[in-house]
Amino acid sequence: MRFLHTADWHLGKRLNGFDLLADQRAIFEQLEHQALEKQVDAVVIAGDLFDRAIPSEAAVNELKAMLAALNLTDHLPILAISGNHDSAPRLGMASDWYAANGLHLVTSFDQAFDPVTIKDTQFFLLPYFTLQAARNYFHDDSLTDINKVMARVVERMQAQFAPDKQHALVAHFFAAGSARTAESETLIEVGGLSAVAVDLLAPFDYVALGHLHNRNALQAPRVKYAGSPLKLSASERQMEKGSWLVDTAPFKLTWLPLHQSPDLVKYSGSFADLTAPGAGDATNYCLIELTDRGEIPDVMARLRVHYPKILTLSWANHQTTAPQAKRLAQIKRQAPLDLLATFFKESQGGQELTDQQRAWAQAALEAVERKDD
Amino acid sequence: MRFLHTADWHLGKRLNGFDLLADQRAIFEQLEHQALEKQVDAVVIAGDLFDRAIPSEAAVNELKAMLAALNLTDHLPILAISGNHDSAPRLGMASDWYAANGLHLVTSFDQAFDPVTIKDTQFFLLPYFTLQAARNYFHDDSLTDINKVMARVVERMQAQFAPDKQHALVAHFFAAGSARTAESETLIEVGGLSAVAVDLLAPFDYVALGHLHNRNALQAPRVKYAGSPLKLSASERQMEKGSWLVDTAPFKLTWLPLHQSPDLVKYSGSFADLTAPGAGDATNYCLIELTDRGEIPDVMARLRVHYPKILTLSWANHQTTAPQAKRLAQIKRQAPLDLLATFFKESQGGQELTDQQRAWAQAALEAVERKDD
Numbered sequence: 001m002r003f004l005h006t007a008d009w010h011l012g013k014r015l016n017g018f019d020l021l022a023d024q025r026a027i028f029e030q031l032e033h034q035a036l037e038k039q040v041d042a043v044v045i046a047g048d049l050f051d052r053a054i055p056s057e058a059a060v061n062e063l064k065a066m067l068a069a070l071n072l073t074d075h076l077p078i079l080a081i082s083g084n085h086d087s088a089p090r091l092g093m094a095s096d097w098y099a100a101n102g103l104h105l106v107t108s109f110d111q112a113f114d115p116v117t118i119k120d121t122q123f124f125l126l127p128y129f130t131l132q133a134a135r136n137y138f139h140d141d142s143l144t145d146i147n148k149v150m151a152r153v154v155e156r157m158q159a160q161f162a163p164d165k166q167h168a169l170v171a172h173f174f175a176a177g178s179a180r181t182a183e184s185e186t187l188i189e190v191g192g193l194s195a196v197a198v199d200l201l202a203p204f205d206y207v208a209l210g211h212l213h214n215r216n217a218l219q220a221p222r223v224k225y226a227g228s229p230l231k232l233s234a235s236e237r238q239m240e241k242g243s244w245l246v247d248t249a250p251f252k253l254t255w256l257p258l259h260q261s262p263d264l265v266k267y268s269g270s271f272a273d274l275t276a277p278g279a280g281d282a283t284n285y286c287l288i289e290l291t292d293r294g295e296i297p298d299v300m301a302r303l304r305v306h307y308p309k310i311l312t313l314s315w316a317n318h319q320t321t322a323p324q325a326k327r328l329a330q331i332k333r334q335a336p337l338d339l340l341a342t343f344f345k346e347s348q349g350g351q352e353l354t355d356q357q358r359a360w361a362q363a364a365l366e367a368v369e370r371k372d373d
Numbered sequence: 374m375r376f377l378h379t380a381d382w383h384l385g386k387r388l389n390g391f392d393l394l395a396d397q398r399a400i401f402e403q404l405e406h407q408a409l410e411k412q413v414d415a416v417v418i419a420g421d422l423f424d425r426a427i428p429s430e431a432a433v434n435e436l437k438a439m440l441a442a443l444n445l446t447d448h449l450p451i452l453a454i455s456g457n458h459d460s461a462p463r464l465g466m467a468s469d470w471y472a473a474n475g476l477h478l479v480t481s482f483d484q485a486f487d488p489v490t491i492k493d494t495q496f497f498l499l500p501y502f503t504l505q506a507a508r509n510y511f512h513d514d515s516l517t518d519i520n521k522v523m524a525r526v527v528e529r530m531q532a533q534f535a536p537d538k539q540h541a542l543v544a545h546f547f548a549a550g551s552a553r554t555a556e557s558e559t560l561i562e563v564g565g566l567s568a569v570a571v572d573l574l575a576p577f578d579y580v581a582l583g584h585l586h587n588r589n590a591l592q593a594p595r596v597k598y599a600g601s602p603l604k605l606s607a608s609e610r611q612m613e614k615g616s617w618l619v620d621t622a623p624f625k626l627t628w629l630p631l632h633q634s635p636d637l638v639k640y641s642g643s644f645a646d647l648t649a650p651g652a653g654d655a656t657n658y659c660l661i662e663l664t665d666r667g668e669i670p671d672v673m674a675r676l677r678v679h680y681p682k683i684l685t686l687s688w689a690n691h692q693t694t695a696p697q698a699k700r701l702a703q704i705k706r707q708a709p710l711d712l713l714a715t716f717f718k719e720s721q722g723g724q725e726l727t728d729q730q731r732a733w734a735q736a737a738l739e740a741v742e743r744k745d746d
Binding site: 054057058060061063064068071072087088089090092093094096097098100101103 | 427430431433434436437441444445460461462463465466467469470471473474476
């Protein structure tokens with residue numbers, strides 16, 4: 001069979017105050033065109049359909065229109081899960097009715113072990129979940145990290161494997177490195193939070209991931225992030241956006257690019273050059289880098305005349321001192337919990353976090369993480 | 374055919390801080406039992422399924438379970454509309470998928486003219502709407518009051534009437550009086566806001582209304598409020614709660630009572646009697662009226678030992694003066710806009726509201742009204 005793998009739609013996301021719904025609709029239309037042109041048998045959406053637990057009514061209307069286009073108009077089966085940005089109960093309110101029409105939307109952990117079979121492939125739909133949800137499901141309080149949980153999850157899914165079928169996993173989490181790396185190094189931590197080791201996912205013929213917005217964030221032949229179809233922050237300016245076209249037998253992976261307009265564009269130069277007559281960009285979201293050394297009065301307002309959709313302004317030659325730069329680089333390398341511990345120690349006259357305080361901080365960081373990316 | 378008419382579920386409603394979801398679930402189970410025992414062909418829910426535009430995740434899960442029980446387990450068609458408490462886009466996100474399974478949930482005005490036919494009856498599902506939505510739909514800015522709109526709505530629906538069918542309307546608004554009354558009297562105003570004249574609804578064989586929580590709020594043989602199935606405020610303590618069982622041909626209307634436990638119960642007496650050993654009520658929501666004349670220190674905390682679910686405390690013999698009582702009675706009779714105008718005049722040294730200010734106030738009151746009852 002052949003399916004399209006997309007993820008991280010983040011409908012309703014605002015970019016520095018700009019409403020992206022029209023851009024999201026335009027990219028969706030390209031994506032729908034890909035699905036139809038390539039005659040796929042299904043579309044996989046690996047979580048974060050909405051940008052927030054309580055999306056605006058406009059974003060709700062948009063998702064309704066997109067799902068209706070694919071599922072009701074184009075008659076395509078959909079395989080979707082909730083991500084950390086979605087409210088599982090709100091998104092999943094109608095899942096029993098959706099499923100009757102081939103829109104398989106899984107929002108709770110316990111539904112992940114009941115595969116959906118389409119043609120030659122069994123799809124296991126694993127929504128974003130908390131460690132506590134996994135501990136409750138397995139009645140096992142020893143499941144204290146994501147890799148222990150995923151070993152159990154994969155084992156339980158394997159018990160459902162039909163031997164004559166291909167097996168695909170759709171999931172929404174950090175994946176990185178390998179299990180061996182996990183034991184010996186700290187690379188497996190992404191932003192200080194543990195990631196699923198890709199080795200654990202080896203039993204699947206394909207793993208369609210959501211969560212990270214960069215399709216190149218992970219290099220593994222059959223475990224892929226689709227990334228977000230639209231650039232959702234300044235840091236995504238140079239990322240390739242698109243969808244994966246997956247053929248199951250023989251296995252073949254094809255990257256289908258998506259082209260956004262308005263795009264995110266960086267302009268670098270002197271204030272005089274960037275605001276010269278005729279200079280400017282009214283269409284795109286702009287990242288402006290000024291090469292001037294002095295201060296410029298009222299700089300944002302004057303730039304906006306030429307670049308109405310400015311996202312960020314930076315100064316190429318307003319330098320930090322060498323010790324400042326070194327210290328900043330050190331700080332940027334620290335995992336969030338270590339950073340917090342350092343801050344606590346420095347601000348509390350050398351006192352270390354107690355184990356209890358460290359546990360509270362870890363829980364709080366995990367809660368924040370649920371809302372990130 | 375035979376159907377059950379219910380309305381105003383207000384899932385997620387809290388009563389003086391008490392979570393009512395468990396009570397709402399218990400009443401729903403009685404209602405489901407009525408539908409099954411009476412072998413109805415459909416269940417009508419006339420708006421305000423949720424208590425608020427953004428219900429809690431728990432309330433979302435509850436509505437999902439209730440609709441799934443009736444529609445997916447019991448295989449009953451459902452005819453439902455959004456009320457003023459519901460967010461039409463949020464509630465209606467999945468309506469296209471629901472409809473494929475016989476759950477007809479209409480949340481936008483323009484869908485009201487496309488009847489759903491079940492057995493011998495055409496059902497017209499008219500959700501709560503704003504005058505502006507109606508003006509947009511009819512491209513007619515002269516539609517400035519609800520009765521002008523409803524005349525047009527009914528006319529357009531009549532154009533869809535199949536002559537060999539019965540015709541039912543499901544709607545969510547204030548209905549009162551008659552068109553004649555509307556021209557000569559002010560009775561047609563409920564809380565200062567205009568009501569639909571029941572005469573306008575004469576073309577229908579039955580009108581299943583939601584909005585008012587008292588099934589006796591309107592006396593008309595074929596235009597009925599079902600009321601809320603649960604008592605949702607202290608003022609509903611003595612209302613009969615239940616559902617209407619409607620047979621279409623021959624037309625027959627039967628009231629099916631619902632019995633709630635915990636109930637709302639009023640206790641009146643002296644503090645000494647109500648807190649005597651053995652006195653009290655741990656089960657029900659309690660309205661306490663004390664007959665004592667003096668002050669009682671720490672009265673609420675001491676009453677709660679015996680009546681943990683107190684909703685209100687009143688004093689039978691703490692009298693207001695006669696002039697105060699008269700003034701209060703006058704105030705209570707005023708429509709909200711008049712009350713505001715009086716307040717403005719008294720607080721602004723006799724200055725009257727300008728026409729512009731009056732229009733703003735009217736718009737604000739209408740916005741508030743959308744959230745009321």
